[in-house]
Amino acid sequence: METHKIAEARRNIKAAGLSDLVRILHGDGLETLRLVEAPVDLLFLDGRKDLYLPILKLLKSKLRPGAAILSDNIRSFRRDVTPFLEYVRLGSNGFVSSTINISDGIELSVFPNGGDH
Ligand SMILES: C[S@@+](CC[C@H](N)C(=O)[O-])C[C@H]1O[C@@H](n2cnc3c(N)ncnc32)[C@H](O)[C@@H]1O
Numbered sequence: 001m002e003t004h005k006i007a008e009a010r011r012n013i014k015a016a017g018l019s020d021l022v023r024i025l026h027g028d029g030l031e032t033l034r035l036v037e038a039p040v041d042l043l044f045l046d047g048r049k050d051l052y053l054p055i056l057k058l059l060k061s062k063l064r065p066g067a068a069i070l071s072d073n074i075r076s077f078r079r080d081v082t083p084f085l086e087y088v089r090l091g092s093n094g095f096v097s098s099t100i101n102i103s104d105g106i107e108l109s110v111f112p113n114g115g116d117h
Contacts, residue, residue: 001028001047029055039064039114045071049080053087065114069095074105081107 006026013022025032029047033055040062045052052071063069069088074081088097088109097109 001026030058033058036062038062039067041067043067043069045069045084046073049073049077050083052081052084056084056087060111063111063114065112067111067114069107069109069111071107071109072103074099074107076104 003026006024009024010019013019025035030051036059038061040059041064043056043059043063045055047055056069071081071084074085085097085107087093088095088107094113095109095111097107100106100108
């Protein structure tokens with residue numbers, strides 16, 4: 001969403017020789033992530049904490065079986081991430097999920113069966 005971060009990301013991606021493989025979607029993730037095609041193997045959530053759940057729901061039907069979701073700041077933003085945590089930890093939504101005690105908590109959620117659940 002932030003122009004200066006996009007410029008820096010482009011520099012880093014180019015320095016790593018990955019420009020041909022990376023597509024940057026500039027803008028509000030709630031809009032741009034609609035453009036992502038299935039299958040999604042890995043989703044890293046580290047933007048606005050209250051958007052973890054809306055973004056997961058936006059991409060859920062595109063997750064491949066076994067997809068992993070890594071979500072940062074689970075302890076420091078506990079209140080904001082609570083709806084997300086409740087969702088991924090309720091088995092009936094199709095995820096298996098647990099917090100890894102690295103830094104201030106990273107939630108690892110795995111979607112064993114993929115697609116719509
Ligand atoms: C805690 S920072 C960490 C992001 C990244 N790991 C980094 O180091 O830049 C959160 C970022 O999420 C971005 N962000 C928040 N809401 C967003 C949205 N709806 N769409 C896209 N980016 C968003 C913010 O602009 C901010 O740069």
